[in-house]
Amino acid sequence: RKHFAVLGLGRFGKCLALSLAKLGNTVLAFDIDEKLVQDISDYVSVARVVDCTDIEALREAGVANSDVAIVAMGTNIEASVLAAMALKDLGIPIVVAKAMNETHGKILEKIGVSRVVYPEKEMAEKLARVLTSTNVMDIIDLSPDYTILEERANAQMVGKTLAHLFEPDKRSGVIVVAIKRNDHIIVGPPGSEKIREGDVLVIVGETEEVKKLIQE
Amino acid sequence: RKHFAVLGLGRFGKCLALSLAKLGNTVLAFDIDEKLVQDISDYVSVARVVDCTDIEALREAGVANSDVAIVAMGTNIEASVLAAMALKDLGIPIVVAKAMNETHGKILEKIGVSRVVYPEKEMAEKLARVLTSTNVMDIIDLSPDYTILEERANAQMVGKTLAHLFEPDKRSGVIVVAIKRNDHIIVGPPGSEKIREGDVLVIVGETEEVKKLIQE
Ligand SMILES: Nc1ncnc2c1ncn2[C@@H]1O[C@H](COP(=O)(O)OP(=O)(O)OP(=O)(O)O)[C@@H](O)[C@H]1O
Ligand SMILES: Nc1ncnc2c1ncn2[C@@H]1O[C@H](COP(=O)(O)OP(=O)(O)OP(=O)(O)O)[C@@H](O)[C@H]1O
Incomplete structure (x- = not known):
């Protein structure tokens, strides 16, 4: 199986981390909110409180050897774009990101995100x-x-x-x-x-x- | 074509109202937020600022003759459940609602919602x-x-x-x-x-x- 990192544990991120873990993958799950990290810690390999816009904090948390990383922060566009940029700089081969709207999606594609998803749309x-x-x-x-x-x-x-x-x-x-x-x-x-x-x-x-x- | 009422114009509700209008349906769109109502008013038949938990306000806004009504309020569970109840009391034949999680979904089904959707999940x-x-x-x-x-x-x-x-x-x-x-x-x-x-x-x-x- 593969190594995944999920950044942001809102409705989408949490469901994604749980589904990936259920399919037998190694999953690292991060959020800035302590309670969300605690709720998921029993179901994934690693769950930590991390500011995902901070590249050093991501490196320390072991994100660098992930095969795929997913940015699941929709409403906070600044955090989403900074986190996606940090993942590309860390050399993660495949980055997937959730977007709020088409403009947000275009920015993510420009910085090298391989797949943008719009769950609500x-x-x-x-x-x-x-x-x-x-x-x-x-x-x-x-x-x-x-x-x-x-x-x-x-x-x-x-x-x-x-x-x-x-x-x-x-x-x-x-x-x-x-x-x-x-x-x-x-x-x-x-x-x-x-x-x-x-x-x-x-x-x-x-x-x-x-x-x-x-x-x- | 049919008459639809969309209650709540977040990411999901807005996309839904626009898609229904594009398919040639009559669409009534409501939200408590004035700016969201203004943004959509050129694309749907009726757009109004309404507190969707208030059955009298909904009746006055002409919701009662809709074929289908959709409650698109995910995070605010109280508003979602109250709005769905009001729609059933107004006799709307088909009510669809977006749910935050399984428990929210179960409550909606108990009060007579015909289809619950979980876009993120x-x-x-x-x-x-x-x-x-x-x-x-x-x-x-x-x-x-x-x-x-x-x-x-x-x-x-x-x-x-x-x-x-x-x-x-x-x-x-x-x-x-x-x-x-x-x-x-x-x-x-x-x-x-x-x-x-x-x-x-x-x-x-x-x-x-x-x-x-x-x-x-
Ligand atoms: N800088 C950050 N570092 C880590 N986590 C963050 C950061 N900024 C936001 N988050 C987390 O990301 C999660 C999702 O964020 P946001 O609310 O922007 O997305 P959403 O698209 O509305 O989520 P949903 O999947 O519920 O629709 C939240 O749990 C939030 O705590
Ligand atoms: N009582 C109410 N009457 C009318 N509109 C309301 C009411 N309460 C909330 N809303 C509106 O419903 C919309 C969606 O609400 P909410 O944020 O709960 O849903 P969401 O599931 O997070 O949305 P999204 O589709 O963006 O994921 C918001 O635009 C909000 O202004």
Whole structure:
């Protein structure tokens, strides 16, 4: 497994440190707040009170031999940017950081952060799409190119086969990868599978094609 | 389209209100902070300064005829719970709310919130899995039953066909739904497709099967 350092133990940082530790990684967790450090100390390898904008304090705390470091300070942009800069100066190969907004994200990328995440924004955008479509249970953007959606089968679909509805030979760039039926999942259903009432179809496709499908 | 009310315009609430408006919905946006209300007023149907824990103020602001209302106040648990209660009393059919932690989430469910979201937690768990596996680019939990992952093809896979590697007839509950090749996406690749260097496979499968695959 790998060595991770998590700087900032707010909601995001704390969950991340705990999840990484649960997956068997070595995790160093830091925050300026004593109580937050104490709460997590039983679950990670090292938990210490450190001002993460101070490069000497980070070096002393053993951050330098981490494979990946994550800056999880969203609201305090100054602390986030100073901490990310310190990590790059310490030679950490991969630095990931949470950003408050696009401008904050751009600054982090300029100083060499390899991946910027926007937890609130990504969740908000996904939820907005799910709430807007009546049939769609969940839409996941896998990349700008293709999307996966879960759609409850409507009345016209019931009794028809997948081959009839999704005509794979027309290569429309959309395929049904699974059917959720009651508590059971059929992964890779054959074209001859007949749709039943209550089925939820899991569909992967090129984003434009999937958008057309939802509008029908 | 539908009528939405968004209560609380922090990072999550603001992004949600903007995304819902962009999808063509009618959006009412409320916050106790005047500046936040002003910032969003050009992009939504109605933006007002309202104390969202006050049911009379909400009624006056026209919340009652919304199809869906979202409580986007995470850190202030008291305000979140009082606002959610007020929405249920106003008879809003679907109430969604952001929660700070599991306990907060349980209280919201008890008072009748239909969907509780944890933006920081869900993002942290996903990121932890991606950072832990070297080949895996992204893992998305579609449900407790099945998962979708993007995996960079390794040296042993190059030159082999999908049918050879994923033997669909063995029905292992795992299928390759797409291949990302350079900037191109092949959705629903045939079994005869040969894997090339640099390919990224998008695989859907039963969660246990996918976990086994990652460990190989
Ligand atoms: N200089 C610093 N050194 C170490 N920790 C810090 C420093 N500045 C802030 N923190 C800590 O970082 C954590 C997260 O900070 P902040 O509140 O900016 O992020 P957030 O994005 O609002 O968090 P959340 O994940 O809860 O949404 C807090 O626990 C705070 O104590
Ligand atoms: N009683 C209230 N009525 C209306 N708005 C309120 C009330 N209490 C708090 N708010 C607003 O709700 C917004 C979000 O609140 P809070 O800071 O609790 O959430 P958060 O989860 O930290 O936000 P974020 O989405 O930024 O992570 C703030 O803009 C705040 O002004």
